[in-house]
Amino acid sequence: MLILWFKAFHVFAVVTWFAGLFYLPRLLVYHAEAEEPVVRERLKTMERRLLVMTHIGGGLTVLLGVATLAAWMRAVPDYLQTAGWLHVKLALVLAVIAYHAVLARLVRAFARDACRWTSRALRVFNELPALLLIAIVILAVVKPF
Numbered sequence: 001m002l003i004l005w006f007k008a009f010h011v012f013a014v015v016t017w018f019a020g021l022f023y024l025p026r027l028l029v030y031h032a033e034a035e036e037p038v039v040r041e042r043l044k045t046m047e048r049r050l051l052v053m054t055h056i057g058g059g060l061t062v063l064l065g066v067a068t069l070a071a072w073m074r075a076v077p078d079y080l081q082t083a084g085w086l087h088v089k090l091a092l093v094l095a096v097i098a099y100h101a102v103l104a105r106l107v108r109a110f111a112r113d114a115c116r117w118t119s120r121a122l123r124v125f126n127e128l129p130a131l132l133l134i135a136i137v138i139l140a141v142v143k144p145f
Helices: 002-033 037-075 084-111 119-142
Strands: none
Touching: 002 037, 002 084, 002 119, 037 084, 084 119
């Protein structure tokens, strides 16, 4: 029963995390295209605040994911050996964490007015978490191997 609670709150945390991962790059696109100083400053504030919430969602996602995995491993000792899909999912989660780290660096660069990324590059970058999320959800729900 505890596993289901961990899993439920893990899903809430994932939703929070990905909301930030989807919206922050869009704010950066707007920031890259903004020319008025007042708009740029407002975007810096929005980006900083949203990054904090994204960090919280990401941290809770990882914490609750580890708790869920630990609970499964206590209930089914050979769980990691029998769940090949989970190995791929965890690798994709590491990719999401790396994406999050790059996003945080971009927010800091924009805060210093030192980002060199174009709005077009940011638009492409914005699509990556959607692709990762699709793959992770399919692996978690379908468990193909």
